[in-house]
Amino acid sequence: MTARGEVFLAALGPDAERLHPEILAQMRAPAGVDRAEGVFTVAGSRFGRLGILALPVVGPRMLVTRFGRDVPFSLRTRAGRTSSGRATLDTTREFRFPGTTQFISDRLTVSVVPGLVRNLLGARGRVELIEECSVTAQGALRMRTRRIALRLWGRRFALRGILGISVDLEDGWDEAQKRRTIEMRATNPLVGTILEYRGWYRHRDEDQLTPQ
Template identity: 70%
Template sequence: MTARGAVFLAALGDDAERLHPEILAQMRVEAESDSAAGVFSVAGSRFGRLTALGYPVVGPGLLVTRFARDVPFRIDTVAGRSRSGRATLAARREFRFPGAIQHISDRLTVTERPGILHNVLGVRGRVEMLEECAVTSEGALRMRSRAVALRVGRHRITLRGILRLDVDLVDGWDDAEQRRTIAMRATNPVLGTVLEYRGWYRHAEHTDRDAGAAPGSGQYE
């Protein structure tokens, strides 16, 4: 059996002990398949349907064409091992926007570099990212992009300069509400914030009846 947070524990090494006790305990739970649900106070892209222009390049499971507040969401994960034995974590995030349900998927893999994870995003895996894991002074997990590349056929193009994408994610703990918190922002030097979400969630065994309530009514996109 694999711990649900094995990929993060492996990347952090000894620094994992600095995580908030609740986060650390949840990461150590043995669960190869897992799910969590919560509500984003804000989620999506302010560029709306213009974001869909990138679909032919990156494919499904990456672009979000809606922006809304109080968005119920669900995340399903599968922890495992790569062929070389390194910890992996595949995730599928479901955003229940009013009138539409959209998804983002990715697959994290531990690298040989301490603190660095390799992330393949989207169903077709055309976007790759190296992310640095660290622990904040409050005991939250922080992940920041160090390099982003786009795969087009056999070519791998590193996104630099005005094409650069910076991703910053903080996964913390709310002592008052006894639940996880999440905040992610992806920015570009020219366009500013291209995708963001922030809110709270609980794993399936701790989910409140209000988590994931009022799902959207649209088709999967």
Template identity: 85%
Template sequence: MSARGEVFLTALGAEAERLHPEILAQLRAPAAAETAEGVFAVAGSRFGRLGALALPVVGPRMLVTRHARDVPFILRTRPGRTEDGRATLDTIREFRFPGATQFITDRLTESVVPGLVRNVLGARGRVELIEECSVTDRGALRMRTKRVALRLWGRRFALRGILGISVDLEDGWDETHRRRTIDMRARNPLFGTVLEYRGWYRHLEETDEPNIA
């Protein structure tokens, strides 16, 4: 039977055993669509509405144009498979900023290279990240960008140097509150941090509904 986190388990291989037991158990659960809710202590882009200037290039559901603290969010994931049988994981992140709700979507795909996953961002899939998966000393899942590319007009353009983006994400476990933690920063060599979010979340039971106002 497929697992919800098969994309990560395949990339990590034997190293998956070093994950915190709660995270490992959730990744090994039977494949099914899942919803989680939580709060970001801080989330968004400090560039605000200037980020909208990139939308014609990267497409919708790729960027957020607000930055705030204590931002409620909903996380929806759905595992699947490509036509050639590789595991995928589709994610929708719903940021409930004051006065506006914004979204970021992506699809992770199992890579043919051990340790790596392919991440295609946005509704049009124009931004592609190749990310390395590892486990931290505290048992958190870590993902770091190895390569980034822009897909336009049927071509793939590698983004390097000042055009590049470096994403560093840690998905951990809070023993005190019994919940997952998340910390993500996307940086550009010229502009610094262009997107960030950090906070906590919990997976909902099948009978639960998101109740964050």
């Protein structure tokens, strides 16, 4: 049976044992179509509607064109495997900004290189990240970009220098509130932060959400 966090367990290998016990237990839980809900204290892009200009290139469910605070959100994930047996994880993030709801989706696949995962962003998977998975001293899962590329017209274009994007994500555990924490920042060397979010969440099979 596939575990909820099989893609991370496979990438981390023996280092998975260093995850916080609560995170490790949740990752080892049997997979299905899993849902989590929480609140981002900060979420979105300060570039606003300028992000729409990139839509013809990157496709839908790739960008957020709003910025807000105390933004409710949900995660819907489905763990699976490729035809060759590699672990996968499909995720949709739903940002419920006042007056509009926006989505980001991606597919993670375990790489042939230990410690790395391949992440295809957006509904069309046109942006490809190669990310390194590690465990922090506090037992959080950390993911950092090693390479990024744009996939168009059957070709793959590496994005480097001022075209590059660095993503740093940390998924931890709040011992006092008994809930997961999440913090992500995507930056470009020329314009700085282009997307960020940080907050907390709980899986729907846990206790009822505690108000912020």
